[in-house]
Amino acid sequence: MRTTDLSELAAFDAVARHRSFRRASEERGVTASAISHAVSNLEARVGIRLLNRTTRSVSLTDAGAMLLARLSPAFGDIGSALDALNQFRDTPFGKVRINAPNSIAPFVLGPVIGPLIAANPNLELEIVATDRLVDIVEEGFDAGIRLGESLRDGMTAVKISPRLRFAVVGSPGYFSSRPIPRIPADLTSHICIRNMYPSGVGYPWSFARNGEEIDIDVNGPLALHDHELMIESALAGVALAYVWEDRARPYVESGRLVACLNDWIVPEDWLYLYYPTRKYLSAGLRAVIEALRAG
Template sequence: MKQNFTVRQGALDGIEVFLRVAEHRSFRGAAAELGVTPSAVSQAVRVLEARIGAALFTRTTRSVGLTEAGERFLARAKPAFEELVAASEVARGLGQRPSGLLRLSVPRAVVPILLEPLIASFCKANPEVEVEVAAGKELIDLAAEGFDAGIRLGQFIAADMIAVPLTPPLRFVVVGSPAYFAARGRPEDLDDLRAHACLRWRRTSGALALWSFNDNGQSIEIAVSGPFIASDFPGMLGAAIEGIGLAQLPEPMADEGLRTGKLLRVLDAYAPVIPGVFLYYPSRRQVLPKLRAFIDHVKSRTARPLASDS
C-alpha cells in the first residue's frame, strides 16, 4: 500500500529564500545574494507563507521584520537548513575524492599475508580514507551489513558480484608433520586416506567440507574422518603442524611450514586447482572514490599468493 511521505513534497521549497530575507531584513538584499529578482524572492516567500499557513514577515515601504511565527520558524529552520547543507557537502566530498570510511569483510588468513602491507601503503597514499577490516569466515551480505567490499576465494563469490583477482589460481595440497608421517606412514593414493586422521573444517552453512581432488582430469570429493574439526584454514594449519593429522589447504598457506620442514606434502598428483582470491563488490555504478582508489591500488601492486578460510 502506498504510504505518505513524512515530509510533504515541496515542503523545503523557499526555505533558503526565507533565511536570506531574514538575514538581510531585505527582499532586495536576499535577491542580490541569490542572484534572482526581488519579485522572485517575494513570490517564493508568499508561496512558503501560504504553505505554512502563517505570515512570516511584516513588510513596510522602509523595512522588513519577522512576525512571531517568523521568529519561531527561523529559530528551528536555520540550524536544520545548515545541517542539510553540511550533509550535502559531506556526501559531495565522498563522491568526488577518496575519503571517508572504507569497510572490508575479509577472511582471517588474508590479513597478515596480504592486507597488512597492502593497507599500510594504501593509507599512506590516501590519508583521508579510514580503513576498517572485519575479519571472519562468514559470507555476509555486503550492502545489508554496510561493507564496501569483501575478499574471498573465487568459488564462494556470488555470480552477480564484480570481482577483481588478487592472486592467480591456487592449488589445494595435502600436508602433514614429519612426526605424523613417522607414526602413521604416508598415503600413496586416495584410498589410503581411509586409514589416516584427516583434519576437517566446517563451512559457514554448518556442513563439513569434503576434500576435493583431481584424478586425471576428473573432480572427486571424498568424505574424510579425523579427530579435529576447525572453523577456518588457519586452525587446520596449526593442528597439522602439531601432528594431529593431515590437512588439505590452499598451497600458499602451507608454504612457510613446507619451507621450514614443519610440514611435508603428499598426494601431489591429485592436487586440484581452484580459482584464486578476489576482491569483490556489488556494482560498478555504486563505487565511491574511496573504493575505486582501493581497487586501483590493488591492481597497481603485484598480488602475493594468499589463501582464504571461506
C-alpha cells in the same frame, strides 16, 4: 535545515538500513545511546513514529519506510558529491569498509595494506575478517571478498589476486609411523582433520590431475573450520590437515610440516572483490580495487 537535523536524519538512515542501533552506531562512530537519542529527537520533531522498537528487533513504520526511500538516494548524492572532491586532492580521502573471509584475509590483504596506506595517507581502511556469511549491504560494508564469481543480483565482481590453493600437510612425527600418501585414495587409511564451514556443514578434500577430479570425505576424530587450529593440530602430530598453502608454507619450509599430494592439488577458483552495482564507486574503493588487482 540545521546541522542537528541532518545528523538526526543520518542516524535514522543508518538504523533503518541496518535494522540495528548497534550496527548504526558502529557505522557512525558514536555510541548506540547517541544514535537512539538522535532518532528520538527526530521523531519528536516530526511528530510521527518512524521505527518500531522491541528488545530484539527494529522495524520501520510505514512513515519510516517512506522517509528511508527518499533519504537513501539523497545521502548517496551527498556522498558522491563529497567523494568527487578527491579530484582536487593528491590521494583519495575517506573510509572504506571491507569484509573478507578470515581464512584468506592475511594472504589477500596483508601484502597490499602497507603499500596502499603509504600511497594513500588520507585513506582510512577498515577490514573485518570473518568466515561467517555476511550481507555487505545490510552490515554497511563498501565491498567484500570471496571465492568465485557467483553472486546475487545487484552485485559487481572484480577479479583480484592472488589465486589460492590448498595443501595437505602432516608433521614428521605423524609420518614416522605412517607412509606418505601418494594418491588421494591413500587418505582413507590416514587420520585426517575434517574441514567444515562455520555453519557446521562439512566439505570434502578436493583433488584433480589430468582431467580426473576426486573428492575425498576424510575420516578423523577432529572437525574444524579454523585453519590456524588445523595447522596447530597438524604440528602436534594429531592428523593430516587440508589448509591454505600460504598458511602452511612457513612450516613446510622450516621442516615442521611435510606437504604431500602436491601434484594432485590445483588452484581454487579466482578471488573476487564485489560491491553493490548501484553504489557510487568512491575514489577510495577504486584505490583498493587497483591494489588488489595488482596483487
